[in-house]
Amino acid sequence: MKDRLSAFYWLNETQFAQASSEQITSQRRSAIEKFEIEGFPSVRDEEWKYTSLKKLITPDYLFPSPFVPLDQEEQIDFNDIKQFLVNDIDCYQVVFINGRYSSWLSETTHTNYDICTLGSAWKKYPEVVESYFNKLTKDDGPLVQLNTGLAWEGLYINVPKNIIVDKPIQVLYISTGDTPVFNQTRSLIILSEGSSAEIIERHHSLTNHETWTNAVDELHVGSNAKIHWVKLQHDSSNASLTQHSKIHQEKDSTAIVHTISTGGKLIRNNLDFSLTGKGAEARMFGLSLGSDRQLVDHHTRVDHIAPNCSSHEAYKGIYDESSRGVFNGKIYVHIDAQKTQAYQQNNNLILSEKATIDTKPQLEIFADDVKCTHGCTIGQLDEDALFYLRARGIRNKEAKALLMLAFANDAIADIQHPSLRVKLSQLIGRKLGVDMSNAL
C-alpha cells in the first residue's frame, strides 16, 4: 500500500502543484519522500508498540483524487446524516463526504471570520494558508508526512483579533461508497489574539466497507485566545481513524480538548500541545468505551516551553469484551518553563478478562521549580457500590451503567452545552445498552 500511495502522489503532483506555490509543493514532495523511506509505522516502533496497523493497510482502498469536487452521484441526503449532528443548537456546519466538501449540507461563513474549507482557502487565502500550513507538523512521523503529502481538504477556520465566534462549529466527516476508502483530511485553525471558537467534530462511516481516515490538524491559538474542541469518535465497527492534532498556544491562551471515543475499529489519537507563551493553559479530557475487538489508543504530549503554564489531563477508559486501550501521556517541561503546573491522570476499568489496557505516563522535567503530578489506575467496578445501588432497586445493568457513568463523569464535566450533553449521554447509554438520556 505504501507504493500505491506514493505512486498516487507522483501521478497527481501536477494537481497539487497547481493549487499552491512551489514552496508548498516542495514541502509535499519532501513529506512523501520521508513517508517512502519510513513506510507505515510498525510495532517495532516504540510509539506504535501496542497498536498494529498491519490489518489496516491490507484492504484495497480507493484514494479520492485531489481537488476534484464532489459529483452529484456522491450526494447524501441530509436525513442520512442528521443523526450524527447535534441538531438543536444553532451551529456553523461543515460536512465532508469522502474527504470532499459538501456545500449543500454545510453552512459556512466569511463575514466576520472564515469558517470554510481548506480546499477553498488554497485559492482564496493562499498567503495565509502557506504561512501556516505544515508549520507544526514538520517533524512528525510517517502518517503525518503521508497526510502532508496528500491532504488538501478539511476544516479551515481563521478568526481575527478579539472576535468571538458566535456559535459552535460542527464538522462532520462522512465516509461512504461501495469500495474501501482511505481519506486524508487536514484542518487548519487560526485563532488570533483574544478570539475564541468552539468545534464539535465527528467522523462517521455509512458503508459496510473498511474505511480509514488519516487526519491531521494544525491549530494556532494566539495570545489570550480560547479554543474548545469536542471530538466525538462514535464510528461504525469497520471504520478506523488515525488523527494527529497539533496545538500551538501563545501567551495566556486556553485550549480545551475532549475526546470521546465510543465506537470504531481502531482509533489512534495523537494530541500534542506546545505551550510557548507565559500563562498558557491546556486542558484535555478523554473518555474511551471499548467493546468487541475495538482498539482505542491515546498518545498525548504537552511541551511546557514557557514559564507559568499549566496543563491538566484526565483520561478515563472502560474496556469490555476483547477491547484494548492504550494510553501514553508525555509531559516535557523544558528548561525555561519554571512554575509549570502539570497534572495527568489516567483511570481505567477493565470489565472482562480479555480486555487490556497499556498505560504509560512519561514525564521529562528539565526545570527545577515545577509542580507535576501524575497517576494511573486500573480496576474493576466496585462490588460494594454495585450492591448499594441494587439494594435501592436499580437493576444490575442500569446500576453498572450508572457506576460507569459516574466513573467517566469528570472526563465530560467540562462540556457545557445541554444538548451536547444529552447527545453524549445517549451515545454512552447506547454503548452501555441502557437508556441514559436523563442521566447527565
Added chain:
Amino acid sequence: MLEIVNLHASIDNKVILNGINLKINLGEVHAIMGPNGSGKSTLSNVIAGHDGYDIISGDILFDGDSVLDFPPEKRAHLGLFLSFQYPVEIPGITVSNFIRTALNEIRKAKGEESLGASPMLKLMREKMKVLEMDKGFLSRSLNEGFSGGEKKRNEIFQMAMLEPKMAILDETDSGLDIDALRVVANGVNALRSDRNAFIVITHYQRLLDYIIPDFVHVLFNGKIVKSGGKELAIELEKRGYDWIKKEQK
C-alpha cells in the same frame, strides 16, 4: 410480612448465621441487639440479597413467598430497604440523581408511571425538611466526603423517599451525635405506620429511647438467644452482654 425460617448462612466457608427464626408483622418495630461479631450485619446483608454469602439452609419469606432467589433490586421492588451501616461513597452520582433513578426504577417495577422532575423535587424538599437537611445536599456526590451523621441522614432520606414496607436500619446510630440521633429517629418515627415494619439493629439501647421497639431480640453466635419487650434492651444496657454469653455456655 417478613419471615425468617431457620436461616443458616456462611461466608468463605465460615458459618455466621446459625438458625435464625424471626417473624415480623406490619406495624411492628423489632430491635436486634448483640455483641460484635454476633452476625447482625450478615443478617441484614443476607435479607437485602448480598451475593457474597452462601445460604446453607432455611428461608426468607416476604409476604409468604421465598425471596432467596431474588436479586437485591427485586427485593427492593417488593418494598425491602436496607439502611447501610457504611453507605458507599460514589463520586460522580449526585444524591438527587441517585434517588430519582431508584424511585423511578421501583415505580416502573410496580407498573407505575415514573415521577417527573418537578414533583420529584417537591417530594425531596418535603422529606428533607423533616430530616433538617440542607438543599445543597441534593447536588452533592453520593456520600462523598459526607460526615458520619450526613451519611446516616442520607440513608433515612432515601428511606423516606422510597417508602419501603420493610426497612432494616443497620447500626444507624453509630457515628451520630445526640442531636443527629434525635433528627434521624424523628425521621423514622414519622414514617412508622401500620403499613410498614422496621428492624433496628444496634449495639446500644440509646437509639431505642427514641425509636421505641415492640420487640427486642438478642443475637449471639448467629442465633437469636433471647427475645423480649423493650425492657430487655434496658436490662442489656445495665448488665452488658456477658450474662447472655454465660447463659449460652
